[in-house]
Amino acid sequence: MSHADMPDILGARPPWSDVEGVPSRGVSSRNEQAAKAKKAFVEIYGGPEDGVRVFFAPGRVNLIGDHTDYNGGFVLPAAISLGIYAAVRYTASPEEAERVFRARSLDAKGEVCLRLADIEFVEDGKDSLRMAGPRSGRGEVRAAPVGRATTASAGSAGWTAYPEGVARFLMDEGLPVPGCDILYLSDLPIGAGLSSSAALELVTAHALLRGTELDRVWLAKLCRRVENEFVGVKCGIMDQFAVAMGKRGYAILLDCETLAWKYVPLNTGEYSFVIMDSRKERSLAASAYNERRAECATALSLIAKHREISNLCQSSFEDVRRYVDDSVLRRRARHVVTENFRVKMAAELLEQGRVLEFGSLMVESHKSLRDDYEVTGPELDALVEAALEANGCIGARMTGAGFGGCALALVRSDLLEGFKEQVTGSYRERTGIRSVFYALA
DSSP: GGGGOSSSSSSSSSSSSSSSSSSSSOOOBBHHHHHHHHHHHHHHHOOOOOOEEEEEEEEEEESOOOOOOOGGEEEOOEEEEEEEEEEEEEOOTTTTTTTTEEEEEEEOOOEEEGGGSOOOOOEEESSEEEESSSSSTTTTOOOOOOOOOOOOTSSSHHHHHHHHHHHHHHHHOOOOOEEEEEEEEOOOOSSSOOHHHHHHHHHHHHHHTTTTTOHHHHHHHHHIIIIIIIIOOOOOOOHHHHHHOOTEEEEEEETTTTTTEEEEOOOOTTTTEEEEOOOOOOOOTTHHHHHHHHHHHHHHHHTTTTTSSSSSGSSHHHHHHHHHHHHHHHHHHHHHHHHHHHHHHHHHHHHHHHHHHHEEEHHHHHHHHHTTTOOOOOOHHHHHHHHSSSSTTEEEEEESSSSSSEEEEEEEEEGGHHHHHHHHHHHHHHHSOEEEEEEOO
């Protein structure tokens, strides 16, 4: 397929195959969002709309399996129709020395302004090139900002670190990165736990590669490295994988240790998944996310003294009981082991259309995240409780890293509007916050 024929959408699978006529919310369609992005691009950067291309990457929601990904376990995410658009105009070929990568967002302050020629490379003595200066790329620490970069420093919460890191890591792999101007537009709520950072990474990579179709698993792994090594968030592979590989009507059962995966049909019958936004924003880097990851590593080291295992999900509940004495570490490990079991069972139930049992697993998962992993918080707990009390709901749980963000409910489709009204009122009464709802697709 030529570049001219390549669809400007990350994920050439429904519903990510083109920008025409696919609702990104209940009202706005993909092509309308693309037109909005082009118009705003011209207002900011000038010039005609001709030659401005628009790329898209979806967000994701995890149906079950939180905090198992970086512990080598299973997850069950699905891509959603909300996401991030990138309007781009190419200003210089990859061969031109003075090419510049600029990027701005309609949804946040800050700007990327990076002279790509100032990212120098030296022979690493093995089989590739690496960035000069502070090390980056393959297992190395990040490169220091150079040239005209005006981004937030890597490791901070600034959004500009994500596209800058993607540009640097693509160049570190020897891929041709052109000079370009990018404007981002999102209908994905930022900080809600729906993988806005992974969507930003993947849409940037696709735009910088000018729509060239590369192996999507490889690209997901590269974007994870950006987040781990450049931005400083020690996330697992789930978010990037789900964004890169999402397919309409299916979840993805992913083994985060081996990256073996398969599509699981969303056989929910007369029930629908509903995403509920607590409107309690959270920041992964500023939260206890990295602390939980360190606690799991400690629990693994204790069990590994007695068993040959490489990740915590390879241990059993009996291993946790016998070898982890500290009560906090035991609770953390117990969640990981039991959640991993729930994911595998949930995938089977979903394939078979056994939605009532799937809903029960959602409730068990939330209790474990609340009591053992302690990542829910009062807002998410109140939201899940309100959902479970509402008519037609058979399961609800927090989703994502926690500490705010979103929850997920499984609700009878014909009772959905009444469910939203009940949850909105109950949640506002408990927290003073008005919740927002999103459909899965």
